[in-house]
Amino acid sequence: MSSKIRILLPVKRVIDAALKPRINKAQTGVESTGVKFSINPFDDIAVEEAIKIRNAHKDKVESIHAVSIGPSKAQDILRVALAKGADTSTLVDVKDQEVEPLQVSKILKKLQEKHNSNLIILGKQAIDDDSNQTGQMLAGILNWPQATNASKVKINEDNTVEVEREIDGGVEVVKASLPMIITTDLRLNEPKFVTLPKMMKAKKKPLEILTVEDLGITIEHRLQTCKLEDPPVRQGGAKVSSVDELVSKLKELNAI
């Protein structure tokens, strides 16, 4: 394998992280009409990290390719990735179908092969289904080393990569050689704004649109969503005027 780095950036279009999702009437999913969609925040961090790596190792990074699997509107977030600094991009148009992590991993494997990528950086999870599986499954399918929940990434001269992970009680440092998979945690970096001139240039960058059939994959559903429910609403507190009242209240609630 050559010493150049070719980064693959999978990004997902999700309901904006700052919005409060609403469960639809049928309780089968989240209301998505008239709701703002944005790039998955962890994927945004992944894009930012790829750009940082390129800026730090200009001669090493050969290409950055962004890919999204979703409806045709996911082009918007690919444009953002391109504006931030990705060179090329692919949209795998699945219309409005849900794609499960295993399927996503299979599609990504095809794209990895197509672009001969040797570093895949993606969010540790998407904030819509919170699966936290794609990176791991992809590593399994490719049989690559993986560094999940990265809080710091360092590329060494010999193409080994050191990744810091925040774990309970401290920081764990893992090291592997390329090719490898990195999934990003919240504190890896802070994504920046995209400037208008870059946005305009991004329009001219290549955006290829494929279907799953083009990649020789059929989407199958192995999971079933039974029901979605809001968490129970927290009961309001009450004031008591004396210790005796407090004790009797607590007894009433079987707390003591």
Place this chain on the structure above:
Amino acid sequence: MLMLQRVSKARVAGPAGALLRWSSTVRLTAESYPQVKRQDFCQITPQAVDFFKSVVGESAVVTDPDDLLFYNEDQMRKYRGQSSLCVKPKTTQQVSEIVKYCHEHKLALVPQGGNTGLVGGSVPVFDEIVLSLSGMNKIRSFDHTSGILKADAGLILENADNFLAEKGYIFPLDLGAKGSCHIGGNVAANAGGLRLLRYGSLHGSVLGLEVVLPDGTIYDSMNALRKDNTGYDLKQLFIGSEGTLGVITGVSILCPARPKAVNIAFLGLESYEAVQNTFKRARSELCEILSAFEFMDRQSQWQAKRFLKTLHPLAQDDPDVDVPEYPFYVLIETSGSCKEHDDAKLETFLESVMEDGTVADGVVSQDESQLKTLWTWREGISEASNMDGGVYKYDVSLPLPVMYDLIEVLRARLDEHGLRSISDASKPVVDVVGYGHIGDGNVHVNVVVREYNKTVEKCLEPYVYQWISDHHGSISAEHGLGFQKKNYIGYSKSEVEIALMKDIKSKFDPQGIMNPYKSSSAEANGSRFDLSASSYARSSTAMSSPLSRRLLKIKKKIPPIRIDAPTAPPTAPPMMAPLLDDLESERELESADADADDKLVDCVIYTTVVCFEPSLLTVDVSTVAVTVGDVDELELWELVVGVSVGVCVEDVDSCVELEELDVCVVCAVLNEDDDGIDDDEDGDSVLDDTLDQPVLEDTPELDQLSYASLSLSPYTV
């Protein structure tokens, strides 16, 4: 004399006596502005407190001085009242009972919402009772079809908006203080805010109000309809009345549907001209989706940077740069119902302004959190300006082409007087920053200061008002008059308008108990001087000419004209306020010396040259004689055409300095045995050099204390 005695009593025995216990660093308003005298209201009695407790309950009456600090101090930490009582009613009926009691017992009160006002209108000046509406915070009803929200006045704006968001509607007003301001306060102040461009002013969106009038009567138009042309539209009177006509307790407001797609673009521009061009283009090309167009200068971004401590949106590629070099920044918000449509429109617009160079750089929000971040660079300026110790805020409407000139003029003026430096901590002023709602022709001028300082204030006021008036602007676009600007209404309103306002005020509130000392239209006395205020404003350009200097030296003896002394003492004319202020502080300084030699001064004449035309000056000199009390003749100070004179003869143990300020002249008439002028000139007036000292003539002796005032019409010869 009566008045003076009352004042001194209030100072010694009043709530100021409890001052030492209060742990506030903010100066008492009464100390900062000694020319403002406590009016003849009754003191709060224990019976009154008991009565209020019986109405609202023990827990809703605040009397602890530390707890009261919150209600006494304004958010800019510029004004502090001395109220010893805050009442927090929960129902309109309770408000009515409280107000009725105050009416019957002649107790002054200040209605207070979230206390986020910027002109000192929501805090007491002396010992007025604070009537806090914070306990009235319920939503009464919401009509899903018409979008009409009816709610208590104390509802916090953000809570109202969050409630409406759930229903797919939006509150037609948004402003920086939304987390703490009340909708009732918004209406009382007729707040403008960030979305005025889109949804118009509250005069349009408020459909009805519930107001407790100053005698306790409840005015209720909450069930008003969108169209109702039966008689006068009374609710309009309360919108922007700043609590001087009644206590707003309920608001019925029409809310538009909430836009589903919101975009923000944050742009950097090379010149103010480019800002105007961009606005013009945005209006025509973004058209119906344009919902806010805000501009900020580089200095304001620099302040915001120090406050927010994050990367500036346009400094993404170069983290070492605090704020990029562009002198102006613009925030454009679009809101609409179809994201694709809006995105395409905004994109086309931005491309075209980028391509032809109108806009130098920019970013567009990609998600909700970026959208919020971009807004903080505009909304955070207000708070950032207050970081160094204080801020003088001027919220003005000006014609767009000259809007930014005001900021440059002020910077130059402060530099001229050596008052401004970003780095030198010994200078009182840090910087002057400008930002605001271009879409509404409204600019916020924040003079960021390290401390509140009379020299700075004198340098700025009334100069800034004069400048605004000269350029046909309004001295208060959306903040109201409050305490800060109450004396300057004459710069924006004609005498006819002011007289009408006074009539309305006296009709609603003959005792003047509602939010006294604020918004000068509400003050009962001194109408004649308001006349001079407006005349003064009109003639201000002439005043700064060298002619005015010559004017002051003209003197001539003339036969007296007798004018009967009015019963009420004269109120100082607006532009005299800083002068009187000086006199007061001078007295305090001199009081030690004065003890040794009583009666240094018998008579003080305040004269104010208010209106003249340069062409008249050279030839015509009219004269004014003043008869004071039982003294038949007073040395006549000869005054130029169109002069307003306030004569105040006092038996005061102090020495008064011959003072002048810009176009105002104060003459001290001293007894014969005194050599006259206090020579201590190391004073603080930075404007001393703008005028020559007027000459003092021989003066008569006066024992009698009385008041007289007169005013001559402008332009009489």
